[in-house]
Amino acid sequence: MEKVQQDCLECPDPLSDSEREMIQDTWTKVYKSCDDVGVAILIRLFVNFPSSKQFFSKFKDVEDPEKLEKSTQLRTHAGKVMTAINTLVENLHDEEKVVSVLKAVGKSHAIKIKVEPVYFKILCGVILEVLCEDFSDHFTLEVAGAWTKLMDSIYWHVMGVYEELGWVSSSTM
Template structure:
């Protein structure tokens, strides 16, 4: 199924909108919604919704393939390398975004998110971050230093 056609987030909050509201420095990586300040405008942004669907699609692929460590490694390596080489996103944003996603899941599905489920998701979050940062290291990632005006 094409992620761009998937009706993800049609009735649920958009975790990336909260991510950008709570961590506005992350918007620097997205020219198409860098200028947005209003959370409602972010929620309605077709570009942000499209990116959110890609993020959640990748997360879904990881969850559906937890039985296949090679597939999980492959997916997360592709994501990590693309974000290191093409998008030049600091890897810490993966940890931050995954935390925001877990917050939204916990709020939206509070009755179906007992402590043992929360623990499993926290473990998955660590797994994702370790695979992504390994991909960054593999491509020789060097932390980006903001341009200074001298």
């Protein structure tokens, strides 16, 4: 077992006012379909990264994406993911609130569920991928750049929580 390093991650640049506005504007469009988008994100995560299902006892052995899509537990967790993102986006102007939400998410995933931190990096990438594809009319390069900065910031904060907790990897990924 080895301690996970932050890979010398530097703190991402803070979002500018215009980037916060772009994120909040596009999120308004995304959040209108939050249930479907959340499910699409998790299905993409599980199809492209099947090992990520290991943390979900109710459907870790389900291979068929259509069965996954109908899973009540998947839909419930998708809702939690989307609610957390919504809280972050609504509070982009309040760094303390953002940090508080990410600390709670990081701690619960590290301590209770023992999710390897690499899955947060993977999930951030999947979120960007789904949003850019499903909302391509709204995700210009500039908007995608702002969202990328947000996802980098999310990952950086969560990694900081794992580091604070002295995270020790439970597998050799």
